Amino acid sequence: MTKHILLVEPDYYTQYPPIGLLKLSSYEKSLGNTTELIRGCNIPKKRPDRIFVTSLFSWSWRPVWRAVNYYKKKYPSTPIYLGGIYASLMPKHAKLSGADYICKGIVPEAESLMPDYELRPEWDGSIIFSSRGCNRKCGFCAVPRIEGRFNSVKSSIKDFVWPKHTRIIFFDNNFLWNENKFEILNELIELDRSVDFNQGLDARLINEEIAECLGKLKYESSNSIRLAYDTIMEKKAVENAINLFSENNIKKRRILVYALFNYEDTPESFLERVIDILKWGSVCYPMRFEPLRALEKNLYVSENWTKERIEAVQTARRVIGYGGAFPPYQGLIDKFQNASDFDEAFQLREYKGDS
Ligand code: B12
Ligand code: SF4
Numbered sequence: 001m002t003k004h005i006l007l008v009e010p011d012y013y014t015q016y017p018p019i020g021l022l023k024l025s026s027y028e029k030s031l032g033n034t035t036e037l038i039r040g041c042n043i044p045k046k047r048p049d050r051i052f053v054t055s056l057f058s059w060s061w062r063p064v065w066r067a068v069n070y071y072k073k074k075y076p077s078t079p080i081y082l083g084g085i086y087a088s089l090m091p092k093h094a095k096l097s098g099a100d101y102i103c104k105g106i107v108p109e110a111e112s113l114m115p116d117y118e119l120r121p122e123w124d125g126s127i128i129f130s131s132r133g134c135n136r137k138c139g140f141c142a143v144p145r146i147e148g149r150f151n152s153v154k155s156s157i158k159d160f161v162w163p164k165h166t167r168i169i170f171f172d173n174n175f176l177w178n179e180n181k182f183e184i185l186n187e188l189i190e191l192d193r194s195v196d197f198n199q200g201l202d203a204r205l206i207n208e209e210i211a212e213c214l215g216k217l218k219y220e221s222s223n224s225i226r227l228a229y230d231t232i233m234e235k236k237a238v239e240n241a242i243n244l245f246s247e248n249n250i251k252k253r254r255i256l257v258y259a260l261f262n263y264e265d266t267p268e269s270f271l272e273r274v275i276d277i278l279k280w281g282s283v284c285y286p287m288r289f290e291p292l293r294a295l296e297k298n299l300y301v302s303e304n305w306t307k308e309r310i311e312a313v314q315t316a317r318r319v320i321g322y323g324g325a326f327p328p329y330q331g332l333i334d335k336f337q338n339a340s341d342f343d344e345a346f347q348l349r350e351y352k353g354d355s
Contacts, residue, residue: 003033006048007119010067011040012060019127019171020084021054022115024107029116037119041070048078053099055084059290059297061093068097083107088146090293104146106132111152117162125167125196130154130184134173138230140263142292143173155180158187167194167220176205185213194220200258203227203234203241211241215248224250228287229273230260242280252281256325261313263289266304267342270313274345275336278328285325286313312346 005028009018018037025035036044040063051071055064064087068080083103087094091102111132117123131154133147154160161168168188175181175197188195195217214225225245229238238257246252257277261270270286277284288310291300301307317324326332339345 003028003049004046005033005035006044006051006071007035007037008051008053008067008071009037009039010053010055010060010063012056012063014056016127016169017117017120017123018054019115020110021052022117022119023110023113024052025116025119026113027107027110030113035116035119041067043074048075051075051078051080053080053082053084055082055086055094057297058086058089058292059294061086061090061097061295064094065097068099072098085142085146089142090295093295106147106152108152114160114162117165124165125169126161126165127169127171128154128157128160129171130157130175130180131172131178135177136174140230140260140289140292141173145292147173150174150177153178153180155183156187157184158191161191161193165193167196169196169198171198173199174202174205175199176202176210181210182213185210185217189213189216192218194218196220197226200226200228201241203229203237206237206241206244208244211244211248211250214245215250219254224254226256226258226285227282228258228260229277230258230263231265232269232272235273235276239276239280242282246281253283253328255282256285257282258285258287260287260289262300262302262305262310264302264304267309267346271336271339271342271345274326275333278326278333278336281328283325283327286317288314309342309346312343316346 007021007025009021021037028035036046038044053064053067068082071080079100081101081103082094082097082099087102088104091104094102131150132152133150134143135150137144227238227241242252242255245255259270259273259277274284289302290297294300301310320332336345
């Protein structure tokens, strides 16, 4: 018998459609069921037989609880399934929301289906995971815990591009790990739509051949390519990747490099990475570390950092940066490079230390 599935996106802030629910919608429709998507707490058009609530960042758990609570009161005998990132990372906490079932990880059957973009007709970009999981084990990253080892690998993405969409957005954790990357890159060249490797590319995997393919793509934002310079160990790899890109049509100024801080680094080693990136001619985007199971954002301070020093970075991003990032302006390079230490670079001269 046909079942009606209510898909609920809690009303947390997000700039993307709830791609997980859109995939689950396609899956349910392939089983002969019907679906309906609602944001927040609202009355559906049709009484549901099952309710699927998704979740995103762990610190956005409150709207998730609100949604579960609302639909539980409205339909006490309808089972509520809660999945997504927060539910996968913090299943015990998520269970306290009152949901009947907590669903961890991805749903492999849904990963091979085109998301049901009919549910978001105004949206203009195809969001693709050409793979899930990751085989590396960076301690600051939740992906291996949520999605496990590298899996759900695609060899072609053509069938995942919605005809009306003008851009293609990859949510892959590590796009270049895919052994089919050249097939996919060639498809992208043919498709001739703008591309966004949203999660950044792994500098350690970039070589001449890859840089050449990436240089032939169209990019959607002012920053074409994103890389990560998370520890000083990646110095050579990041510099090399930037040089290879610049030899292949991608201007250094259009490369955005994330610099993780407030993790196991020190303010001084963070400053060193900031200076490196700017000297290489690229844009530095400081990325504050958040613990994998943080229930509140922007609270955690690692043992090498202080609240004041973190605040100094955030203020500098707003005041002397541009769009939260540090562009490679000569004035900024001089300021950072001529400073005797982190506090001078980030103007904490009056700051008297950690006590
Ligand atoms: C895209 C993305 C972003 C985007 C925004 C995403 C958005 N939707 O708004 C941007 C680039 C802005 C971003 C920013 C940040 N991000 Co981010 N991001 C991601 C990424 C790659 C995907 C998130 C997403 O939208 N997924 C869509 C999900 C929900 O759909 P799906 O997974 O395809 O759905 C499947 C399953 O989840 C499941 N499912 C989902 N819902 C349901 C429901 C039911 C009922 C069932 C059965 C199943 C189910 O089935 C689906 C089909 O298989 C994840 C990594 C990842 N691989 O998940 C990190 C991730 C969420 N980000 C993370 C972090 C740390 C950040 C930043 C803090 C980084 C920083 N230091 O600045 C910022 C914070 C921004 C903020 N607003 O607070 C962490 C979050 C950890 C946490 N504690 O929550 C993650 C997990 C990455 C990581 N390396 O650890 N991010
Ligand atoms: S940060 Fe990137 S490379 Fe490291 S575990 Fe996460 S997805 Fe993998």
